[in-house]
Amino acid sequence: MNAEFSVAVHAMVYLAAHCQASFNSSELASNICTNPARVRKVMSKLCKASLVVSTKGQGSGYASIAEARRTDLAVIAKAIDEVPVEDIWQSGDLDRDCLVCSGMGSVMDDICHGMNLVAFDYLKKVTIGSICDRLLQKR
Amino acid sequence: MNAEFSVAVHAMVYLAAHCQASFNSSELASNICTNPARVRKVMSKLCKASLVVSTKGQGSGYASIAEARRTDLAVIAKAIDEVPVEDIWQSGDLDRDCLVCSGMGSVMDDICHGMNLVAFDYLKKVTIGSICDRLLQKR
């Protein structure tokens, strides 16, 4: 799971915490501590998944959708096409006679998939709203 | 989670499936499809955690421990010092006044930790024995 996920969550939290306003990629980049091009790349994916709204032209930028607080992190991860556990290296070789050698690849694949399923279940329980509340001490 | 985990699991499964014999790093590397030095590096960690036994000198190598089939993948991951979800990039900056900017780092850290907890729970349920049985079609 790379930094795009952090950028996406941070941006969505920031927008949700200032839900009346709109911010351009430079303003978001400054708060996230990255560069505007990276922010735009991530926001473009969120926008395609309808998790944020973006406008174009002068004075444009990004803003929260109405249901932003209810958006969970699993949805965000899928929108930016990320999985918690990256594909593990598949050892062995399908063409070998040895059952261990030829079978370990798919075993590791399944294990990776299994971890991703439980990790996604966990991410489903974390919402942008819950993060906002925690950050703004509204527990 | 990098390839050392694959190497470790593959090696443990191979040794457990041939539990009467001992194999050197070249033999294991050939079955895993990697190089002997890499195998030795991983096996050395497993050995320190007493998950395999190794001998030295001429004719030496690695062999299964008696309880190998009951070893679970969480124990192996810990032995080689790996976590399923690598640290996610901590966005923001602790020294900023903005609560979102200064707080997101630890939020992402906690999320990463939460995913690792559930992923480790999953790995605990997968044992070397269960993988052997699957590969050798003893379901």
Next chain:
DNA sequence: TTTTAGTGTAATCATTATGGTTACATTAAA
């Protein structure tokens, strides 16, 4: 006692992945 075949471990190298930077076509407000 010497030779030999192995482990343990570090150093180096090539390749890949990652993130930052720059550039520019496109868009829409002013």
Next chain:
DNA sequence: TTTAATGTAACCATAATGATTACACTAAAA
């Protein structure tokens, strides 16, 4: 018509990864 923004691609520097090489150490075998 100008300006300020997004969307996206290309390029570069750096970091991470795995393969390779080397070698000190160890213990069996001759």
